[in-house]
Amino acid sequence: MTDVRIQPSILAADFANFAHEFDRIATADAAHVDVMDNHFVPNLTMGQPMVERLQSLNKLPLDLHLMIADPDRWAPQFAEMGVFSVTFHLEAATAPATIARNIRAQGARAGVALRPGTPFAQIEELLEHFDQLLIMTVEPGFGGQKFMPETMPKLRQAREWAKRHGSEIWLQVDGGISADTIGMAAEAGADTFVAGSAVFRGEPEAEIARLRQLATEHRHAAH
Template identity: 40%
Template sequence: MDYILAPSILSADFKELGKEMKKTEEGGAKYLHFDVMDGMFVPNISFGIPVLASIRGATEQVMDVHLMIREPIRYVEDFKKAGADIITVHLEACEDVHATLGKIRDAGLRCGLSICPETDVEELAPYLEEIDMALIMSVHPGFGGQSFIPESLEKIRKTRKMAEERGLDLDIQVDGGIGMSNIREVLDAGANVIVIGSGVFKGDAGENTRGYMEIMKSYE
């Protein structure tokens, strides 16, 4: 299993975004997490297609696009053209989850499905064979800097168990409130793709990235 750090640029200094991204790449982060919010599914607005297109050429990292928007099926092709490598959508935001996942796969992209803290992890079960990655939100989506919800650990364990019982090589991503104080708990529960925002970008992004990568490499 690969253990992957996905720094969330939502917490980056946008005046220095290119430099900050390069620091995380040089520090060993394989992914960049790109949070898209529409002000409807979540109570905040972030950035979208033009920003992704503008930064795509600044890094060789995998563009891990997390769509916190209603009916994301409408924008799959646009995000592909802008440079997305992975598109993750929310189960709660899709009228037809199967169709949305199929649209992502048909576009030739890796496919993720996320659930909010209020959603039972069992609701992922019908879709596990259709996705490459399950994203467990460990905070309420919409804002950075929130505290990790402890009950998320059991959701991670249950998701890993469901995947193993089906013989699936499923990535489990966790997003929200993760830092040096609890990253090992999250990894021990069964996650292997870790999203970290302020923990990477507050301070020296390269040094912070290397610190998290040292921990994650110890699990390989």
């Protein structure tokens, strides 16, 4: 497994032709799927039927990002679909460790996400229960937003935590990731990168390769 993972966000894809769009990103490590319920965030995207359909395409592993209320109830149900990974927001959860356990019981990786304003200290004691930590680098809800460099100290805290504990947790970033910003996130400790517009607006295969190379170079420079 590479130490750099590129996961295009299909929020930036052509919703009318997902099979073709998945073919365009075939060299990616996974497809990032944003599920929004218009409650936790002010946007509505797709629900369980659409995720089931995407899973049935069997093109790439699906990395679900649940921007929804009541993940205690819903996250395990999404995991039941056979997806690769399910990430929910700490801010919406009642019992985060229990949700993680229930996700893993379905065979999926368990991830937890933090909004830009949520401090690392709020998840630190629970992080051992998770396979992935998503540091949002924009406010969740809409694609195409500008990267927030002020979230990088939180990413460094997570990297230091992982080093201290010998943890293999994946550190994911999502929001405004492009060739201009991926180096900053890689140097701060990210190893898993969600990019939407940067990938789909041009030639996806070339852009995925470019992002992977830049992230790898900056990660090696940081070590």
